[in-house]
Amino acid sequence: TQLLEQSPQFLSIQEGENLTVYCNSSSVFSSLQWYRQEPGEGPVLLVTVVTGGEVKKLKRLTFQFGDARKDSSLHITAAQPGDTGLYLCAGARYSTLTFGKGTMLLVSP
């Protein structure tokens, strides 16, 4: 069973703070994707990381894939209320995506 553990499960911060969420697994994935999910909607892809050690930046979001392609992190700089949502990581193997349970982020003004 491929498990993706995300931490923390819930994070409540003030606007302007920085934060990091983690996604860890004992399995190796061909790639790892980060999604954001709003209540009542489907997940929306933020980024795909493929190469071990890869770092990708998307405005205030920085994604890193571990060297062994088993773990990843998402760092948000100067969080804003609009960043509030459920952040999901998903590891890809063949045609399957395995999702973590997600980190629920709440950014208060």
Next chain:
Amino acid sequence: EPEVTQTPSHQVTQMGQEVILRCVPISNHLYFYWYRQILGQKVEFLVSFYNNEISEKSEIFDDQFSVERPDGSNFTLKIRSTKLEDSAMYFCASSEALAGKLNTGELFFGEGSRLTVL
């Protein structure tokens, strides 16, 4: 912008009834998927579909479930004899290539069909 559409958005059914959830994937996509998310739990893979046949399926996808692409546009999930524990949000997704492949393996998810089994 092209999107995956799902119907119905919400269905309430009695235990033991059959349910069909419908999806229209993005037109040039070749891979189709069903995922489900029980309230408060993680998104779980059910099945992937390519070239008119199932590519992979999870242990959740037992004989109670079936998928079909009856025409060139629709992709359906049928749940026979629904159980209380089938209550969940069911997401359809599609992609140009295998999930996870850079640039073309991005999964586009629909907004989901909420199934409530009473």
